Amino acid sequence: MIIAYAPGGGTDLVARLIAPYIEKYLGNNARIVVSNKAGAGGGIGFAELAKAAPDGYTIGFLNTPNLISIPIERQSTFHWKDYDLIGNLIDDPGAFTVNTSSEFKTLKDLVVYAKANPGKVTVGSTGVGSDDHLAMLFFEKAAGVKLTHVPYKGSGETRAAVVSGQLVVGAINVGEALAYIKGGSPMRMIGQMSLKRTVLAPDTPTFAEQGYNMESASLRGLAAPKGLPPEIRDRLVKAVAQAAADPEYIKKAGELFAPIRYLAPPAYAKELADTEKMLQQLWKDMPWKE
CATH class of the missing domain: 3.40.190.150 (Bordetella uptake gene, domain 1)
Known part of the structure; x- marks a missing residue:
């Protein structure tokens, strides 16, 4: 295999x-x-x-x-x-995660800031062309914002950058994000990219629910x-x-x-x-x- x-x-x-x-x-x-x-x-x-x-x-x-x-x-x-x-x-599904101390509680909060500060929102992914990176591009298109992509070698590095405050947003799949959160990482998901809320994260609204018509997984x-x-x-x-x-x-x-x-x-x-x-x-x- x-x-x-x-x-x-x-x-x-x-x-x-x-x-x-x-x-x-x-x-x-x-x-x-x-x-x-x-x-x-x-x-x-x-x-x-x-x-x-x-x-x-x-x-x-x-x-x-x-x-x-x-x-x-x-x-x-x-x-x-x-x-x-x-x-x-x-x-x-893909997801956007932030540090628990972040001012961004919803995707709308993120979009308002990003529109006022083009390029200042950094988004970490697992590399150019990865699902995380492409999800960021889909969101830029859906929300009409400009973000700054920061590629890493894996989701573990993205998590560390979110936790340390080096990144504004971590584009991390729901399953991985939940494992990090349950493991004690000070992170929260502000949106999941599934068509409907996954049973693993029933309290996290989808991007579509928040007004951004996109899906990525x-x-x-x-x-x-x-x-x-x-x-x-x-x-x-x-x-x-x-x-x-x-x-x-x-x-x-x-x-x-x-x-x-x-x-x-x-x-x-x-x-x-x-x-x-x-x-x-x-x-x-x-x-x-x-």
Whole structure:
């Protein structure tokens, strides 16, 4: 099971959590070995998965928007259609977080200040072209403001900058933000980018509720190289669907603050196609290379 990011991150944790349940439903003493292939914003792992033999012995996680944004911004050796989709597992909405001492209690507070002080609101993300960075661009467009992007290597660095006061806003996914907050970090979410409030953060209003018509999230799902024999593909799809519905897995995912959202392959493909259209338009309007 290829993970395109480093050990200890959100995708890696979910992969190691669900692997035993997939093994359980595959049966026949199936064993899954997690292999981290980090680098190039996920591009190294995505490329390795795409070029692997389509024999059912190699599967891996796909992460949006990176899976889709990389081929848009530069030449790459993979595209989301180069995989046999097995099923999506996680849908982690974006969020804006601030220090608990911040004067900003709502997105409107932030917008009023940003309009009066163009460029003075710094927003930290996990890198150029990441879901966090693209969410910032969507918000700039929706709210008509100019923000200053500050890229970091990971959400942990963004969290530290928010806590220390170096950043005004941290663009951090809901699941990660909640883990930091529950862990004692003096942070609060002022808006989540889901279509409706996630059950993990029922008290945090969405961006749409606050008047900013936008949605942004990071899907994390499983796929295999294109061309699996139908019987092997069907077996993997069934095992992942059963694992995703396992009550014990669901309980443990909640303990990790992982926002679960299973999508069968057809629905998963539609979601990826819709995201691709949205990012292609964003690239035309606001190219995100820096």
